[in-house]
Amino acid sequence: AAMRDTRIKKTKTVCTFCGVGCSFEVWTKDHEILKIEPSENAPVNSVSTCVKGKFGWDYVNSPERITTPLIRKGDVFVEATWDEALTVVAEKLRGIQAEHGSDALGFIASSKITNEENYLIQKLARQIFGTNNVDNCSRYCQSPASWGLQQTGGIGGDTGTVKDIMGAGLVILVGCAPAEGHPVIASRIKRAQKLHGQKLITVDVRRHEMGDRADLFIRPKQGTDYVWLSAVTKYIIDQGWHDEAFIKQHVNQYDEFLKMMEPYTLAEAEKITGISQATLIQVAEMVRDADGTAICWGMGVTQNIAGSHTSVAIANLLLATGNMMRENAGAFPLRGHNNVQGASDMGTMPNIFPGYQQVVNDEVRAKFEQAYGASIPAKPGLDNIQMLEAIDRGELRGMFIVGEDMAWVDADSNHTQDMLAKLDFLVVQEIFLTTTAQFADVILPGVPSLEKDGTFTNTERRVQRLYQALDVTGNSKPDWVILTELAKKLGYDWGYTHPSQIFDEMASLTPFFSQCNYDVLEGWNSFLWGSQDGSSTPILYLNGFNFPDKKARFGLFDYVAPAEFPEEFDLNLDNGRLLEHFHEGNMTYKTEGLQYKFPKVFVEVSPELAAERGVKDGTLVRLVSPYGAIRLPVLVTDRVEGKTIYVPMHSSSHESAVNLLTGGAVDVVTHTPAYKQAKVRMEVLELE
Ligand code: SF4
Numbered sequence: 001a002a003m004r005d006t007r008i009k010k011t012k013t014v015c016t017f018c019g020v021g022c023s024f025e026v027w028t029k030d031h032e033i034l035k036i037e038p039s040e041n042a043p044v045n046s047v048s049t050c051v052k053g054k055f056g057w058d059y060v061n062s063p064e065r066i067t068t069p070l071i072r073k074g075d076v077f078v079e080a081t082w083d084e085a086l087t088v089v090a091e092k093l094r095g096i097q098a099e100h101g102s103d104a105l106g107f108i109a110s111s112k113i114t115n116e117e118n119y120l121i122q123k124l125a126r127q128i129f130g131t132n133n134v135d136n137c138s139r140y141c142q143s144p145a146s147w148g149l150q151q152t153g154g155i156g157g158d159t160g161t162v163k164d165i166m167g168a169g170l171v172i173l174v175g176c177a178p179a180e181g182h183p184v185i186a187s188r189i190k191r192a193q194k195l196h197g198q199k200l201i202t203v204d205v206r207r208h209e210m211g212d213r214a215d216l217f218i219r220p221k222q223g224t225d226y227v228w229l230s231a232v233t234k235y236i237i238d239q240g241w242h243d244e245a246f247i248k249q250h251v252n253q254y255d256e257f258l259k260m261m262e263p264y265t266l267a268e269a270e271k272i273t274g275i276s277q278a279t280l281i282q283v284a285e286m287v288r289d290a291d292g293t294a295i296c297w298g299m300g301v302t303q304n305i306a307g308s309h310t311s312v313a314i315a316n317l318l319l320a321t322g323n324m325m326r327e328n329a330g331a332f333p334l335r336g337h338n339n340v341q342g343a344s345d346m347g348t349m350p351n352i353f354p355g356y357q358q359v360v361n362d363e364v365r366a367k368f369e370q371a372y373g374a375s376i377p378a379k380p381g382l383d384n385i386q387m388l389e390a391i392d393r394g395e396l397r398g399m400f401i402v403g404e405d406m407a408w409v410d411a412d413s414n415h416t417q418d419m420l421a422k423l424d425f426l427v428v429q430e431i432f433l434t435t436t437a438q439f440a441d442v443i444l445p446g447v448p449s450l451e452k453d454g455t456f457t458n459t460e461r462r463v464q465r466l467y468q469a470l471d472v473t474g475n476s477k478p479d480w481v482i483l484t485e486l487a488k489k490l491g492y493d494w495g496y497t498h499p500s501q502i503f504d505e506m507a508s509l510t511p512f513f514s515q516c517n518y519d520v521l522e523g524w525n526s527f528l529w530g531s532q533d534g535s536s537t538p539i540l541y542l543n544g545f546n547f548p549d550k551k552a553r554f555g556l557f558d559y560v561a562p563a564e565f566p567e568e569f570d571l572n573l574d575n576g577r578l579l580e581h582f583h584e585g586n587m588t589y590k591t592e593g594l595q596y597k598f599p600k601v602f603v604e605v606s607p608e609l610a611a612e613r614g615v616k617d618g619t620l621v622r623l624v625s626p627y628g629a630i631r632l633p634v635l636v637t638d639r640v641e642g643k644t645i646y647v648p649m650h651s652s653s654h655e656s657a658v659n660l661l662t663g664g665a666v667d668v669v670t671h672t673p674a675y676k677q678a679k680v681r682m683e684v685l686e687l688e
Contacts, residue, residue, distance in 0.1 A: 005029065010037070011469035012523065014456045015053040016112065016449045019335030020044060020162070020184045021458020022053050023524065026450060026469050033057045033450070033470075041524035044162055044458060050183035060448045060470070065431055067474025070443040077443065082477070082485065089400075089442050090489040092425040093129065096398040102131040102377075106387040106396050109136040109348035110403030111337035113446070113479045114454025115463065116502035118339075118346035119354060120483040120494075121402060125381075127372035128490050132350050132359055132381030133396070136343040137404055139384050140411075143670040144302040145333030146344065148311025151555050152319065154546025155530055156356065157341065159330035160294070161460045161538045166192045167328035170199045170290030172283075174225055174314065175300015175676070177576060179209035182334050182459075185296070186210060199286055203228075204300055205574050206604075206646050207639045216282060219641060222572050223304045223562035223677050224273040229313040230559070231269030232284050233320050234261040241288040243322030250544075250551055251319050257554035272559075287321055292329035299336070299576065303676040305560045308669035312555030319552055325541045335459035342457030345529065346506065350381035355510035355529075371509055384410075385671040391419040402429040402479065403446065407436040409649075411673035412627045412663025429482060435654070445476035452478035454499045455521060460538075461528045465521045507534075562677045563665040569625060569679035571609075572644040575658045601656050602635040603682075604646040610636040615684055622683040623647070628660035631685065645682070 007029050015022040022045035027034040036054050038047045069085035070077035080088075096104050107125040109118045118136070125134040138146065146156030153159065165171060166188045178186035190213065192198035202214035203225065211217040220228055236242050237258070247254055266277040287293050295318060301310050315331055323329040335341045347354035357364040359380050369376050382390055384406070390396035399420075410416040413435075420426060420439040428440035437443050449456075450469045457463045472478065477485075480499055487494050496502050500518040507513040514534030516527045531537040532546070544550025603623065605615060615621060619634045623645075632647070632655075640646050647658040654660075665674040 008034065009469070011467050013450060013466045013469055014338065014464045015049070016338050017052045017056060018182050019338060019340060019459035020182050021338065021456065021460065021462055021464060022049050022184055023464055024049060024053070026057075028469050031061060031470055031473070033060060039524070043462065043464070043524065043526050044460070045184045048184050048187055057450070060450050062432075064433070065473055065476070066433055066437075066443060066445040067476045068445060069475070072441045082475070085442050085444060086486050086489045089427050089444070089486060092441070093398055093400070093427075094490070096424060097129060100395075100397050102129050103133055103381070104395060104397045105129055105131055105133060106382065106384075106390075106399045107134040108384060108399065108401040108404050108406065109134065109343050109346075111137050111340035111343045112403045114339065114449075114452070114466070114499065115342040115346050115457060115506070116454050116499040117402070117479040117483065118343045118348045119502055119506045120480055122347045122354070123372065124400075124483060124487060126368070126376045127374045128487060128492055130375060130377065132377055132379070133387060134348050134381060135350055135384040135387070136340070136348045137337065137409070138340050138344050138349075139670065139672060140409060140675075141299055141336050141672070142302055142333050142340065143672050144307030144667050145297065145311045147308045147670050148315055148555065149331055149333070150356070151312055151553070152315035153324065153331075153541060153552050155540055156344070157461045157530060157540065158332045158459055159324055159540045160327065160332070161462070161528070162188055164328050164330055164539070165189065165294045165296065165332055168192075168198065168290070168292040168294035169328070170201065170286055170293045172201045172203065172293065172295045173210055173214075174203045174295060174297040175302075176296055176298025176334050177204065177206070177208040177210060178296065178334065181298060181336065181576070185334065199290060201283060201286060205572070205640075205644050206576075207641075216279070216286070218275055218279060218283075220273040220275050222574070222644070223306065225301055226306045226310040226313045226559045227264065227269050227272045228275050228280060229310065229317055230261060230264040231266055231280055232287070233313070233317045234264045235266060235280065235284045236287060237261070237320060239284070241284065242320045246322035247320065250325065252549070252551045252553040253556060254554060256556055257316065260556050260558070287317070292326065293318065293321065293323045294329055294332055296332040296334050298334050300676055302333070302667070302672055303674055305562060305665050305668055305674050305677060307667040307672055307674075309557040309560060312557050316554050319554060324552065325539075327539060330539075332459070338458070339456040341459060341461060342455070342463070345457055350383050353509070354506050355512040357510070367509060383671055385666060385673070388416060388419045391422050397423060398425040399423055400427045400429075401436060403431075405434040405436045407439060408434070408657060409659060411659055411675055413657065413659040414628050415663065429479060431476070444482050445474070446479040446482060447472050447476050451476075452480070452499075454480070455503065457529075461530050463516065463521060463527045463529065465518065560668055563674070565626070565679040569681050570643060571680050571682055573623070573625070573658075573661060573678040573680045574640070574644055574646045575649050575662070575675060575678070576646070600633070601648045602633050604637050604640050605634050606640045606642055606644070607636055607638055608642055609645070610634065613682065613684060620685040622685055623661060623680045624683065625661035625663070625678060625680045627663040630656050630658065630660050632656040645680075
C-alpha cells in the first residue's frame with residue numbers, strides 16, 4: 001500500500017462565508033487545499049455544508065492576492081517593506097490627528113476578520129487615537145434588527161439557536177431567503193417540515209425557493225412589513241389568543257402598546273400592504289395553533305426606512321404570544337457574514353464598547369479608560385454613513401478600512417467613491433486589490449481565515465475557534481499582527497503573541513464573556529454569549545430580560561412609509577443573494593466552479609413586465625436610478641411579480657454592480673441604507 005502522505009494536515013476551521021457558522025476540517029497539503037470534511041462534532045451543521053463552504057476556497061490561493069505592503073506613488077502602487085508602510089501609516093494618521101483633531105479620523109472594522117482583530121480595531125481607535133469613530137458593515141445590514149431587539153428584550157442577538165428554529169412548530173421567514181443566503185438553516189427547516197410537520201410562512205416580495213416550500217407564501221408591498229406584523233399582533237390580542245400571563249409577568253408598557261396598536265386594523269393593513277384580511281387572519285391562526293413560533297428575518301426587513309421599527313414589531317408579536325424565554329421559538333435575525341455578529345460584539349461601533357457596553361455610561365467608560373490608560377470621549381462617534389457625510393464637509397480627513405469593500409457595497413457607490421477620493425489619507429488592510437483598495441494611499445496585506453488563529457461568532461451568538469491551516473502567503477501578515485505592529489509604531493506596546501491573549505483581555509472587560517477563553521473553546525467546543533454571569537447560554541433571557549427589572553418592553557414606534565421617488569422611476573428594484581456567490585463577489589468570483597455556474601449577473605423580470613416591454617431572456621437592458629445606471633441581461637421569471645425586478649448583489653463587473661443604483665433614504669434609527677426601497681426605470685438596449 002502507498003505510504004500515507006505525512007504532509008497532509010487536517011485542521012478544524014469555521015466557514016468564512018455566511019453567518020450560519022458551519023465548522024469543519026480542512027485537508028491541506030503544503031499550501032494546497034484538498035478538501036473540506038464536515039464532522040458530526042460540528043455544533044451547528046454536523047455533516048452538512050453548502051456549496052460555498054465546501055468548494056468556495058480558491059480565493060485563498062488566488063494569484064490576485066496582495067502579498068506585500070503597497071504605497072501609492074502618484075497613480076501607481078509601489079511595493080514597500082512593512083517598516084516603510086507602517087511608518088507612513090503612523091506618521092500620516094498622527095499628522096491628521098495633530099492638525100484636525102482625533103475625530104478627523106475614521107476606522108472601519110470587518111465582518112470577515114476575527115473577533116480578536118475587531119477588538120483591536122476599536123482599541124486602536126479609542127486608546128491610541130482617542131476617537132469613537134469606528135463602525136462595521138452591520139450598519140449596512142442588521143443594525144436595525146439588533147436595535148429592535150435591544151429596545152424590547154435588552155440584547156441585540158438571536159434569542160435561541162438553529163436547533164430552536166428547527167424545533168419550532170411554525171417558522172415565519174420575513175424578507176430573507178435562507179435557501180440562497182443561509183443554506184444550512186434552510187436545510188434544517190426542510191428537514192423539520194418532514195420530521196415533525198413544521199409549518200412555514202414565507203413573506204417576501206420575491207418568491208424564492210422557501211416561498212415555494214411554504215404552507216403560506218405572502219407577497220406584501222415593498223416596505224410594509226411593519227403594518228401586517230402589527231395588524232396580526234393586534235388581531236391576536238383582540239381575539240384573546242395572546243399570552244396574558246406571560247405579558248403580565250414579563251413585559252412592560254402593555255397599556256401603551258394597546259393604544260399604539262389601535263390604528264392597525266385588518267382593513268387598514270390590507271390597504272397599506274396589499275395582503276387580504278383573510279390571509280392576515282390565517283397568519284394569526286397559524287401563530288395561535290403553533291407550539292412555538294420562530295421568526296427569521298433578513299435584509300428585506302432591515303434595509304428599509306422602517307427597518308428598526310419593523311424589527312421591533314417582530315419582537316412585539318413574539319412577546320405578545322409568549323414566544324420568548326423558551327425553547328423552539330424566538331427572534332432570529334439571520335446574520336449575513338460569518339463574523340458580522342462578532343464584529344459588533346467586539347465594540348466596533350461608535351456607541352458601544354465590547355459586549356454592548358455603552359460609551360455614554362460613565363462607569364463603563366472609566367473601566368476602559370483605566371484598562372487602556374487613555375482618555376476616551378464620552379460622546380458616541382460617527383457611524384460609517386456619517387463618516388462619509390463628514391468627509392464631504394471636510395471634517396473627516398483620514399480613514400483606516402479593514403476588509404470592507406465600501407466603495408462597492410455602500411448604497412450609491414458612486415458617491416462613496418467620490419468621498420474616498422476626497423480623503424487626505426486612506427489605509428486599506430485587505431487580501432485583494434478591491435475597488436476600495438484602489439483608492440488607498442497604503443495597502444496592508446492581511447490574510448484569509450485559513451492562515452491564522454482566532455474566533456468567529458455566528459448568527460446564534462456562538463463563538464467558535466478556527467485554527468491556522470496554512471502558512472501565511474508571501475509577505476502578508478495575520479491582521480492581528482499588523483494591528484499590533486502598527487500600535488507599536490504609534491508608541492503602544494500591546495505585547496500580544498497569540499490571539500488568545502487578546503481574547504482574554506476582551507473577556508476581562510466584558511461581562512458577557514467573563515467565563516469564556518480559548519480552553520473553553522478548544523476543538524469543536526463553542527460558547528454562546530448573552531448571560532449576565534458570563535456563562536454560555538443557548539437561549540437568551542431564561543433568567544429574565546436584560547433590563548434592571550428583568551422585564552421586556554413592548555416597543556412603541558410607528559410605521560414609516562417608504563420614501564417617494566419621481567414618477568419616471570416606475571420599477572421597484574429588489575436585490576439580494578444567489579446561492580453560489582457571496583456578497584460583492586470578491587471571494588466567490590475567484591472560485592472557478594462557482595464562477596462557471598453564474599459568470600454574470602442578470603435582472604429578473606416578471607412575465608407581465610417582459611410582455612409589456614417586449615423583452616425576453618438575454619435582452620440587454622439599462623437600469624437607471626436617480627444615482628446611477630447599470631447594464632445587464634434580462635431573465636424572465638415568475639419569482640418576481642408586476643413591476644418588481646430583482647438584481648443579485650454579486651457582480652464580477654462594475655458595469656452591473658447593483659449599488660450604483662441604490663441610495664438616498666436610510667433607516668430612521670440606525671442609518672442603514674434603504675437598499676430594498678430603490679426605484680429605477682428600464683431602457684431596452686438590444687437583444688444580446
Ligand atoms: Fe458556510 Fe453558510 Fe454555507 Fe455553512 S451555510 S457552509 S456557514 S456559507
